[in-house]
Amino acid sequence: MSLVVMKFGGTSVEDAAAIGRTAAIVKGRIALGKSPVVVVSAMAKVTDQLLRTAAAAAQGDRTGALAVSSRLRARHRDTAAELVKKHDDCAVLVDLVDRKFDALDEILRGLSAILELTPRISDLIVSHGERISSLIVAAAFHDKGIDAAHVDAREVIITDSEFQKAAPLDDFIEKRAREKLIPLVQQCKVPVMGGFIGSNEAGITTTLGRGGSDYTGALVGSALNAEAIEIWTDVDGIMTTDPRICPDALRVKVISFEEAAELAYFGAKVLHPATILPAVKKNIPVLVLNSRNAMNEGTRITSLAPHCKSPFKSIAVKKKLSIIDVVASRMLMSHGYLCQIFAIFDKHKCVVDMVSTSEVSVSLTVDSNASLPDIAADLSKLADVKYEGKKALICLVGEDIRGKNGMAAQVFNAVRHINVRMISQGASEINMSFMIEEDDADEAVRSLHAAFFQDPDPSIFDVEARNAVHSS
Ligand code: ASP
Ligand code: MG
Numbered sequence: 001m002s003l004v005v006m007k008f009g010g011t012s013v014e015d016a017a018a019i020g021r022t023a024a025i026v027k028g029r030i031a032l033g034k035s036p037v038v039v040v041s042a043m044a045k046v047t048d049q050l051l052r053t054a055a056a057a058a059q060g061d062r063t064g065a066l067a068v069s070s071r072l073r074a075r076h077r078d079t080a081a082e083l084v085k086k087h088d089d090c091a092v093l094v095d096l097v098d099r100k101f102d103a104l105d106e107i108l109r110g111l112s113a114i115l116e117l118t119p120r121i122s123d124l125i126v127s128h129g130e131r132i133s134s135l136i137v138a139a140a141f142h143d144k145g146i147d148a149a150h151v152d153a154r155e156v157i158i159t160d161s162e163f164q165k166a167a168p169l170d171d172f173i174e175k176r177a178r179e180k181l182i183p184l185v186q187q188c189k190v191p192v193m194g195g196f197i198g199s200n201e202a203g204i205t206t207t208l209g210r211g212g213s214d215y216t217g218a219l220v221g222s223a224l225n226a227e228a229i230e231i232w233t234d235v236d237g238i239m240t241t242d243p244r245i246c247p248d249a250l251r252v253k254v255i256s257f258e259e260a261a262e263l264a265y266f267g268a269k270v271l272h273p274a275t276i277l278p279a280v281k282k283n284i285p286v287l288v289l290n291s292r293n294a295m296n297e298g299t300r301i302t303s304l305a306p307h308c309k310s311p312f313k314s315i316a317v318k319k320k321l322s323i324i325d326v327v328a329s330r331m332l333m334s335h336g337y338l339c340q341i342f343a344i345f346d347k348h349k350c351v352v353d354m355v356s357t358s359e360v361s362v363s364l365t366v367d368s369n370a371s372l373p374d375i376a377a378d379l380s381k382l383a384d385v386k387y388e389g390k391k392a393l394i395c396l397v398g399e400d401i402r403g404k405n406g407m408a409a410q411v412f413n414a415v416r417h418i419n420v421r422m423i424s425q426g427a428s429e430i431n432m433s434f435m436i437e438e439d440d441a442d443e444a445v446r447s448l449h450a451a452f453f454q455d456p457d458p459s460i461f462d463v464e465a466r467n468a469v470h471s472s
Contacts, residue, residue: 003035003185003226007195007217010044011234012291013133016082022137023144025232025294026190030146035185037220038148038192040137041213042129043079046072047196054125057108058117065108073101076132083140093139097132104128119163123197123207127154130194130213138192149189156180157198157216159206166198166206168219170278177223193220215275218286222278229279231271232291237299238263240461241315245442246449251462253297255313256305262397262431263316276301297462305399309457311407312398315448319438321353321391322368323421324376327361328383337382338362344378353393354424354433363422365393365435391421392441395433396448402429414451415444 006029008022022040029036042050049068057065076097084090107125111117134150141148156176159166184191195213198206208215214231221229236251238260243249255263257280264272276286280303289298305313326341341362345352354365366372368389379385394415401407411432412420422435436444456463 001035001185002033003037003224004029005037005039005217005221005224005226005229006232007039007213007230008041008137008232008291009213009234010041010046012232013040013042013137014044016079016140018291019079019083019137019140020144021291021294022232023141023146025291026141026146027144028294030190035188036190037181037185037224037226038137038141038190039153039195039213039217039220040130040134040192041195042126042133043075046129046133047126047210050126050129051122053108054111054117054122057111058115060112060115062109062112065112066105069101069105069108073098076101076136080136080139083136084143086143089139089143093136096135100128100132100135120204123163123166124205126207127194127197127205130197134192134194141190141192147189148192149184151180151184151191151193153193153195153197153216154199154203154205156193157208157219159198159200159208161200161202161204161206163206165209166200168198168208168215168278169201170219170223172201173219174223177220181220181224211272212275214271215278218276218279221284222282225282226284229276229284229286231276231286231288233271233288234290234292235288236290236293236296237288238314240313240453240456241445241449242317245317245445248449248453248466250453250456250466251296252299252313253460253462254300254302254306256399257301257303258430259305259313259397259399260301262395263314306460308398308400308460310398310452310455310460311400311404311410312396312452313460314397315445315452316395316397317392317441317445318353318395319392319441320368320389321365321393321435321438322372322387322389323391323435324364324366324372324379324385324387325361326364326379326383326385329360340382341379344375344382347378348375350375354422354435356422356424365391365422390438391435392438392444393433393435394441394444394448395431396452397431399430401432408432410451411448414447417447418444 012022053065053068080093138148138150158169158172181191195216238252239249241249286301287298348371352364356363376385418440420434424433
């Protein structure tokens with residue numbers, strides 16, 4: 001049985017046309033003799049809208065909350081009706097969708113009376129996105145000749161009770177996957193389930209955290225020992241840099257898990273690699289693929305990086321950052337000082353990206369955010385503080401910088417015309433990052449890309465695509 005888990009993100013199920021493409025992709029895998037298990041996100045933007053209705057209801061805006069729900073109902077009903085051509089099947093599906101929205105409206109009405117949105121209720125509300133999208137996708141597959149079977153993900157993905165960020169309980173999931181999914185696959189059926197949602201041992205609905213459908217894909221793939229996990233999105237995979245900044249950017253054919261993780265932390269939004277850890281632990285390859293361009297090979301993420309002749313795989317850039325300089329001569333030789341500084345960031349729930357210290361000063365970079373003045377006020381009780389916005393972080397990632405001489409010289413030579421404010425290597429041996437003015441960021445990326453991807457290794461990068469563009 002060559003089992004593949006195919007996870008389709010919100011844009012791959014955003015409307016009837018997208019779901020049609022998704023069905024064709026799944027059919028293609030079946031034609032190749034594969035046994036797919038399908039995991040879907042909510043239709044694009046639905047999770048955000050559900051969170052908005054929940055917030056409105058919790059503020060007593062019953063009418064506003066029900067109005068958003070009613071628009072969502074219409075969108076799902078219309079999509080269902082467009083996809084399922086057989087009259088009776090369509091009526092059954094639309095009725096199912098209606099019943100789910102009736103239940104959601106009941107919760108919203110209750111919430112607008114109680115006026116308290118707990119994490120548990122929030123999970124119950126947002127779970128409707130995946131619960132309904134998976135029903136529609138399963139029915140659409142059926143209509144298009146795929147023997148699909150809808151599975152309620154909450155019966156498979158068993159988690160702890162940390163609502164909104166529940167941790168999966170692997171042993172339970174393995175057992176449930178064997179009980180609920182394997183028999184379907186053995187009958188040549190295609191299980192279709194929602195990502196992101198689960199339930200605790202008592203059966204109460206939980207979620208794995210935003211973007212959690214990739215996590216579901218990896219959990220299911222690992223529980224079933226799948227031969228591959230495919231993450232279908234709307235981009236061709238991981239690129240050498242942002243193609244909007246640098247049109248010469250190339251698709252990276254293969255990248256290690258560690259490299260992909262570094263890129264994700266620095267803003268490459270393709271997927272959050274922490275979520276594919278279960279697959280990496282079992283050595284199951286993860287492929288990032290484009291449902292709008294299904295013929296493209298995408299990016300393969302593997303536990304070990306194949307050898308690459310180019311030192312870097314990708315250049316990430318993160319903008320809208322601020323730099324905070326904390327200077328205190330008192331810091332000299334004192335312990336516990338960094339701890340006090342970080343406690344302040346923790347108190348304000350502010351994520352720190354990069355840190356650089358000297359004997360008397362600490363510089364930190366954070367996303368520019370509204371709490372910066374308050375953070376600075378707290379820090380100024382300990383030391384002198386300055387902060388400045390409009391900064392960008394450039395991060396070069398590659399396994400092959402480990403142990404290579406002269407890399408820093410080459411990097412900073414490529415951006416010698418640009419003022420560098422802060423530098424970090426060290427922490428992970430596979431990234432080199434530095435901070436510059438935001439206005440210089442695009443130019444820096446282009447200069448670095450020109451310097452390091454002049455003669456890219458064709459076994460790692462999709463050089464053919466670039467050549468095709470240049471010769472046409
Ligand atoms: N629908 C969820 C979200 O938007 C999960 C996902 O799409 O991965 O966060
Ligand atoms: Mg997503």
